[in-house]
Amino acid sequence: MKQQVDFDIVVIGGGIVGLASAYKIGRYHPGLSIAVLEKEEQLASHQTGHNSGVIHSGLYYGPGSNKAKTCVEGREELVAFAKEHNIPHKICGKIIVATGKKELPNLERVFRNGQENKIEGVEKIGPEQIKEIEPFCHGIAGIRVPCTGIIDFTAVAKKLAELIEAESAGNKVLTSHEVVAFEKHDFYTKLITNKGALAAKYIINCGGLQCDRIAKMDGVKASVRIIPFRGDYYELTEEAAEKVRALIYPVPDPAFPFLGVHFTRMIDGSVECGPNAVFSFKREGYGKTDFNLRDCWDSLSYLGLWKMFMKNWKYGLDEYARAFCKKLFLQRLQRLVPSLQDEDIKPSKAGVRAQAVGPKGELIDDFKVKRQANSIHVLNAPSPAATAALAIGEYIDEIATQYFKLKS
Numbered sequence: 001m002k003q004q005v006d007f008d009i010v011v012i013g014g015g016i017v018g019l020a021s022a023y024k025i026g027r028y029h030p031g032l033s034i035a036v037l038e039k040e041e042q043l044a045s046h047q048t049g050h051n052s053g054v055i056h057s058g059l060y061y062g063p064g065s066n067k068a069k070t071c072v073e074g075r076e077e078l079v080a081f082a083k084e085h086n087i088p089h090k091i092c093g094k095i096i097v098a099t100g101k102k103e104l105p106n107l108e109r110v111f112r113n114g115q116e117n118k119i120e121g122v123e124k125i126g127p128e129q130i131k132e133i134e135p136f137c138h139g140i141a142g143i144r145v146p147c148t149g150i151i152d153f154t155a156v157a158k159k160l161a162e163l164i165e166a167e168s169a170g171n172k173v174l175t176s177h178e179v180v181a182f183e184k185h186d187f188y189t190k191l192i193t194n195k196g197a198l199a200a201k202y203i204i205n206c207g208g209l210q211c212d213r214i215a216k217m218d219g220v221k222a223s224v225r226i227i228p229f230r231g232d233y234y235e236l237t238e239e240a241a242e243k244v245r246a247l248i249y250p251v252p253d254p255a256f257p258f259l260g261v262h263f264t265r266m267i268d269g270s271v272e273c274g275p276n277a278v279f280s281f282k283r284e285g286y287g288k289t290d291f292n293l294r295d296c297w298d299s300l301s302y303l304g305l306w307k308m309f310m311k312n313w314k315y316g317l318d319e320y321a322r323a324f325c326k327k328l329f330l331q332r333l334q335r336l337v338p339s340l341q342d343e344d345i346k347p348s349k350a351g352v353r354a355q356a357v358g359p360k361g362e363l364i365d366d367f368k369v370k371r372q373a374n375s376i377h378v379l380n381a382p383s384p385a386a387t388a389a390l391a392i393g394e395y396i397d398e399i400a401t402q403y404f405k406l407k408s
């Protein structure tokens with residue numbers, strides 16, 4: 001006899017990717033009952049609520065990659081969603097600025113990428129135009145990207161949760177529900193949580209910084225491990241904030257998936273500077289000295305991490321030095337805005353990225369999804385996954401429809 005399930009689908013993780021996936025599946029399959037389980041008291045408590053708040057254009061990502069496709073599609077949908085639901089956002093545009101000749105080939109590469117990805121309105125600019133757009137910024141060449149913007153991603157996550165529950169009386173978004181184990185049965189999975197057990201036909205793992213552990217609990221042999229990279233931010237003081245009008249980015253180093261320390265005028269008017277990228281001793285640790293034994297063991301016992309360290313030790317040491325030395329952080333910021341002084345910046349928030357690292361020490365750049373039995377596991381959803389979330393949700397729905405044979 002088949003077990004009566006509590007939900008057709010349980011999505012683990014109340015970040016923007018889990019919520020967008022549940023939202024899309026709920027809309028396309030209104031007959032299904034869906035639950036989103038979030039271990040924290042609040043939705044968006046980790047990456048979604050600790051990021052730069054930038055609506056990325058999609059110009060950085062390799063043409064044809066899932067990142068490029070979902071970023072462009074997701075951005076358009078996100079902006080329409082924000083307009084429809086009155087979510088604070090602004091399409092303020094950004095500039096990417098080269099400060100030395102060495103950076104010019106990479107700037108050109110980013111520009112060509114933008115053209116191949118058909119990002120609207122991208123143009124090359126010279127030093128005078130840089131000054132016109134951002135009077136305090138110094139650069140020898142740049143790119144202007146008019147369709148980049150800023151948004152409150154936590155507000156997006158909360159609105160998605162509201163819409164999921166409004167879609168059907170059988171849908172639930174349950175916070176303070178941590179999934180701690182699975183019991184697999186032929187036609188359903190029992191999810192053991194800190195609040196009791198739930199039975200579901202299908203599960204979708206969008207656990208962000210914990211996604212590889214959740215996959216392992218489900219019996220999936222993940223070929224990657226999540227390595228946490230903390231990003232620290234400084235904030236410009238009220239007086240110094242006038243030195244940045246919108247968004248100023250450096251030219252990214254193509255060897256790394258991180259975009260480099262940038263200036264972001266946030267939706268509340270403050271100007272954040274960051275984030276750097278340092279190996280974190282705690283997956284959900286936002287302090288510089290936070291430490292967790294299990295997280296440390298999981299990272300340091302992984303050969304892929306050591307291979308990554310060996311390949312990138314210089315970059316890693318430089319980033320560490322900047323994390324602990326304000327003067328060095330400031331020097332990095334002064335490359336773009338030379339008049340900034342020590343008293344202009346004050347320590348601000350931090351975020352931790354869930355970066356999947358492969359066994360050869362490679363930083364996995366694109367989104368990664370693995371299917372097994374009655375589960376889908378999102379194993380890498382790095383930036384720009386917040387921008388791309390609605391498109392990623394669409395993609396997860398396509399996989400679920402086909403793989404779980406869902407009816408519309």
Ligand SMILES: Cc1cc2nc3c(=O)[nH]c(=O)nc-3n(C[C@H](O)[C@H](O)[C@H](O)COP(=O)(O)OP(=O)(O)OC[C@H]3O[C@@H](n4cnc5c(N)ncnc54)[C@H](O)[C@@H]3O)c2cc1C
Nearest residue numbers: 013015016017039047048051052054179208351382385387
């Ligand atoms: C510093 C930083 C800056 C960034 N800047 C940008 C940006 O400007 N623009 C952009 O588009 N992207 C940006 N990103 C990337 C973006 O924030 C992430 O890609 C995106 O938020 C990932 O969403 P998620 O839902 O996968 O993960 P998360 O938001 O981390 O959500 C995962 C959720 O799963 C929950 N969970 C984990 N384990 C369990 C369990 N066992 N049971 C129940 N719940 C569980 C967690 O508590 C968490 O809430 C940035 C990221 C960082 C860290």
